Amino acid sequence: MLTARQIERVVIAALEEDAPWGDVTSDYLIPADAVATADLVAREAGVFSGGDVFAAAFALTDPAIAVTVATADGAAFGAGDVLATVSGPARGVLTAERVGLNLVQRMSGISTLTARYVDAVAGTGARIADTRKTTPGLRALERHAVRSGGGHNHRYSLSDAVMAKDNHLAVLTADGGDLTTALRRALSALPHTTHVEVEVDRLEQIEPVLAAGGGAARIGTIMLDNFALDDLRAGVALIAGRATVEASGGVSLDTVSEIAATGVDVISVGALTHSARALDLGLDARVASNVGGA
Secondary structure: OOOHHHHHHHHHHHHHHHOEOEOHHHHHHOOOOEEEEEEEEEOOOEEOOOHHHHHHHHHOOOOOOEEEEOOOOOOEEOOOOEEEEEEEEHHHHHHHHHHHHHHHHHHHHHHHHHHHHHHHOOOOOOEEEOOOOOOOOOHHHHHHHHHHOOOEOOOOOOOOOEEEOHHHHHHHOOOOOOHHHHHHHHHOOOOOOOOEEEEEOOHHHHHHHHHOOOOOOOOOEEEEEOOOHHHHHHHHHHHOOOOEEEEEOOOOOOOHHHHHOOOOOEEEOOHHHHOOOOOOEEEEEEEEEEOOOO
8 A cells, every 4th residue: 555654755755855945936837826726637548557646746845836636546547638737826836736647647557457467367367466676765755556456566675575486596596405405495485375486497496496395485476587477377287276377578468368367377568667768647727826926
């Protein structure tokens, strides 16, 4: 769940970056008593995400600004739809505009791309998940956007679960020991509540990895990394329900449906966050006035 604290931390940092000593354009050109009303308008169709983040950009700039978000996170919209309305002191509206747009465009781009992946695997039972390939500082927002698009989140950080990838295994077995013994020794001290995932890059590694999961340190997930479709099917059959099967690597909108059809449980897609383009949304002023009439 995206919390108010997470939103505030990101938005304050963005506002300070964009106007470290104030907005000299608005401060000098716009009368202090001017008010403005503007609409957040979609220039293209998509799936919305970031309504609370968009609103926070204006509220943290000037609490007198009112934002009405007309579209729920996760809702689809069409080109020309009004997604939110902003009204209040014009200086604050103009100062917050770019930060609000940058964040909601980024988040809606991610949710829109995620929805396309989710639609592509509909009916297969596979879930689409993100990765840690997120923009530094924006992970909480980007993961929320994935959920808005119908996707699921992988571990949030390195602190959340054990995930032994190829380089971990290379170091672990550097002394020439077998994979099962090395993994079992390393995992023996883990609390029983810690989820363990191990990445493999060939079928021959699956049984040795599963064999390491005795006692409390059960192997919960096996990631089949960059497997061909036939090998994915073979891996699913070999694991046979003894662990969750995750597919990763080489995943695109062109390949994801075939990957899902192999029977894997999870497909992790780095592109959801590292390659999503910002959606085209604009803030269009429709009412502006000078309260004092000057």
